Amino acid sequence: MLSRERIIYTLEHKEDKLDRVPIHDSVWGATIDRWRAEGLPSGVSPADYFGYEIATFGADTSPMFPIEVLYEDDKYIVERNSFGGVRKNLRDYSSTPEVIEWPCKTREDWEKIKIRLQPHERRVDWVSALRIYYRERSRGRFIMYGAAVGFDKIQNYVKTDRLLSAIMRDPEWVIDMYWTDAKLVMEMCEIMMRGGFKFDGAFLFCDLGWRNGPFFSPKTFEEQLHPVFKELCKFFKSRGMYVFLHSCGNVKSLIPYFIEEGFDVLQPLEVKAGMDLVELKEKYGDKISFMGGIDVRLMALGDYRLLEEEIKRKITVAKVGGGYIYHSDHSVPKNVSFANYKKVIELVLKYGSYK
Numbered sequence: 001m002l003s004r005e006r007i008i009y010t011l012e013h014k015e016d017k018l019d020r021v022p023i024h025d026s027v028w029g030a031t032i033d034r035w036r037a038e039g040l041p042s043g044v045s046p047a048d049y050f051g052y053e054i055a056t057f058g059a060d061t062s063p064m065f066p067i068e069v070l071y072e073d074d075k076y077i078v079e080r081n082s083f084g085g086v087r088k089n090l091r092d093y094s095s096t097p098e099v100i101e102w103p104c105k106t107r108e109d110w111e112k113i114k115i116r117l118q119p120h121e122r123r124v125d126w127v128s129a130l131r132i133y134y135r136e137r138s139r140g141r142f143i144m145y146g147a148a149v150g151f152d153k154i155q156n157y158v159k160t161d162r163l164l165s166a167i168m169r170d171p172e173w174v175i176d177m178y179w180t181d182a183k184l185v186m187e188m189c190e191i192m193m194r195g196g197f198k199f200d201g202a203f204l205f206c207d208l209g210w211r212n213g214p215f216f217s218p219k220t221f222e223e224q225l226h227p228v229f230k231e232l233c234k235f236f237k238s239r240g241m242y243v244f245l246h247s248c249g250n251v252k253s254l255i256p257y258f259i260e261e262g263f264d265v266l267q268p269l270e271v272k273a274g275m276d277l278v279e280l281k282e283k284y285g286d287k288i289s290f291m292g293g294i295d296v297r298l299m300a301l302g303d304y305r306l307l308e309e310e311i312k313r314k315i316t317v318a319k320v321g322g323g324y325i326y327h328s329d330h331s332v333p334k335n336v337s338f339a340n341y342k343k344v345i346e347l348v349l350k351y352g353s354y355k
Contacts, residue, residue, distance in 0.1 A: 001019050002140030003051075003053030003054070003139075003140050003141045003142050004140050004141065004142045004143075004200060005140075006018065006019070006020075006053065007022045007054070007142040007200075007325065008142075008200070008242075009322065010022055010289065010322045010323060010324065010325060011242050011264050011265065011289055011322070011323070013286075013289075013321050013322035013323050014322055015319075015320070015321050015322045018322060019353070019354055019355060020349060020352045020353045020354060020355075021315065021318075021319050021324055021325060021326050021352035022053045022054075022142075022325045022326065023050065023051060023052060023053060023325075023326045023345065023348060023349075023352075024052045024053050024291070024325060024326065024327055025046075025050070025052060025326070025327050025328055025331075025332060026268075026327070026328070026330075026331035026332065027046045027331065027332045028093075028094055028331060028332060028333055028334055029092065029093055029094070030092040030093070030094035030333075030334040031094075031332050031333060031334045031336060032046060033334075034334050034337070034338070035337075035338040035341070038337060038339065039338050039339075040338055050341075050345050053141055053142055054142045054143075054144055054203075055132070055133070055136035055142070055143055055144070056143075056144045056145070056146035057129050057132075057133055057143070057144070057145060057146065057192070057199075058145060058146040058147050059123040059124045059147070059188035059189075059191070059192060060082065060123040060124075061123065061147060061148075061153075061181065061184050061185055061188060062081075062082040062083045062156070063082065063084060063103075063113050063116035064082055064122075064123070065080070065081070065082050065083065065084045065103075065116075066080075066082075067079060067080065067081060067082055068080040070086065072091070074091070075090065075091060076088055076089065076090060076091065077089050078100065081156075083103055083157060084113065084157075085099060085100075085101055085102050085103050085156060085157075086099075086100040086101035087099055087100065088100055094333070094334055099159070102156075102157065102158055102159045103156075103157055104157040104158045105162075107170070110157065110158075110173065110176075110177065113157065114180055117180055117181070117184050118184075119184055119187035119188055119191060120191075121191060123191075124188070124191065124192055124195065130195070130196055130197070133196075133197055137198070142200045142201065143197075143198065143199055143200050143201075144199060144200065144201045144202060144203045144244070145189050145192065145197070145199045145201070145202045145203070145236075145241070146202075146203040146204075146205070147188075147189075147202070147203075147204060147205070148204075148205040148206065149181060149182055149185055149204050149205065149206050149228070149229075149232065150178055150181075150182075150204075150206035150208075150225050150228060150229070151163070151178075151206060151207075151208060151225060152205060152206040152207040152208070153181055153205075153206065154174070154177045157177065158177075164215065164216065167216055167220060168220075171223070171224055174224060175224055175228075178224065178225060178228045179228060182228050182231065182232055185204075185232070186232065186235045189202070189235075189236070189239075193239070199239075200241065200242065201236075201241050201242035201243065201244060201264075202232075202236040202241050202243050202244065203244045203246065204232060204243065204244065204245050204246065205246040206245065206246070206247055207246075207247055207248040208221070208247045208248075208249065208251050208254060209247065209248065209249025209250045209251040209254075209273060210249045210250065210273070211249065211272065211273045211274070212250055212273075212274075213249075213250050213252075213253060214249070214250070214251055214253060214254055215249075218253050218254060218257070221254055221257060222257060226257050226260075226261065229245075229257075229258070229261040229263075230260070230261045230262065232261075233261045233262030233263060234262065237262055242264040242265070243262060243264050243265075244263070244264065244265040244266075244267055244291065245258055245263045245265065245266055245267065246268060247267075248268065248270050248273070248330065249270060249273045250270070250273040250274045250275060251266075251275070252274070252275065252280070255280070255284055255288070258288065259284065259287045259288050263288060264288065265288065265289045265290065265291050265325070266280075266288055266289075266290055266291070267290070267291035267292045267325075267327060268291065268292030268293070268327055268328065268329050268330055268331075269290060269291075269292040269293035269329055270292075270329050270330055271293065271294075271295040271297075271329045272295075272297070272329075275293065275329070277290060277292070277293030277294075277314045277318050277324075278313065278314055278317045280293075281317055281318045281320075281323075281324070282317070285318075285320075285321065286321075288323075289322075289323040289324065289325070290318060290323065290324055290325075291324070291325040291326075291327045292325075292327040292328065292329050292330075293314055293318070293329050294310060294311060294314060294315075294326065294327070294328055294329055294348075295310055295329055296328040296330055296331070296332060296333065296336070298310050299328070299332065299336045299341060299344055300333075300335040300336050300337075300340065302337070302340060307340075307343060307344065308347055311344070311348060311351055312347070312351050315348065315351045315352050316351055319351075319352055319354070326348045326352060
């Protein structure tokens with residue numbers, strides 16, 4: 001069965017047509033470096049080795065400022081990025097960067113940046129991306145258009161505490177940023193489709209929660225971001241695309257909105273933030289599919305008994321009736337060995353089988 005077929009049957013809840021749950025994951029670059037030393041064959045990506053089933057392509061939806069290295073040493077690299085902000089990263093980019101400077105300190109700064117957010121073909125890598133697209137399409141993978149949107153995207157422009165304050169004190173500005181970005185995301189998808197890409201789905205990224213709940217109230221979400229998400233889903237669905245939402249943290253109180261907006265899948269179901277796959281499947285499994293929810297912290301322990309208990313308990317429930325795609329509950333960090341991760345996939349195949 002091709003990956004594209006497997007994922008579509010999963011999203012359509014057609015368990016009778018499925019052989020197993022689909023498999024996909026996100027792996028840090030530093031983790032891949034470790035796995036190379038531990039047995040991952042040279043020249044073979046984790047996606048090819050483990051049979052990941054989704055390939056995502058996107059456009060540059062930033063203001064496209066020139067990237068500039070400001071400082072580097074043996075441990076850190078400090079860069080001005082394409083959004084105009086300054087970030088300090090470990091050289092292997094294996095942790096969340098320290099944000100040193102944000103490009104929008106005032107609404108006037110935003111107005112200057114806004115004029116740079118126009119759609120054009122230069123935002124797409126037509127050479128490398130299109131070549132890889134045709135390769136992945138021919139292999140039967142589920143092809144997605146990927147883009148960051150909403151609150152999480154706007155944090156590239158405005159410092160988080162400043163943005164949260166603006167959400168309450170200057171909502172018109174925040175809503176303008178949401179819509180300006182969303183329109184560019186949709187327009188760039190159109191440009192990519194006209195240029196040869198054919199997408200099965202859209203993968204939208206917007207972290208909305210922390211450990212105990214959303215960054216702002218459900219009422220605020222409903223007033224400001226809910227209409228934007230609804231329009232994004234309408235746009236992609238009108239083009240025959242399924243729509244996935246990546247949102248870290250505890251976003252349980254927002255799930256009814258996600259369902260109303262038209263999202264087909266919620267990912268990654270962060271365990272340490274209280275997102276329990278079994279609970280969510282039982283409550284919402286007939287209305288939305290899930291992707292993730294397997295505690296990545298257990299993958300680093302080397303205790304296969306705990307790992308098997310986690311995967312067995314969750315996947316045997318989540319796969320019932322379709323509607324579940326395997327993924328870690330965040331992404332795979334460099335403290336997870338190659339041997340441990342091979343065990344993860346072995347267990348997913350075992351308990352994710354429909355045969």
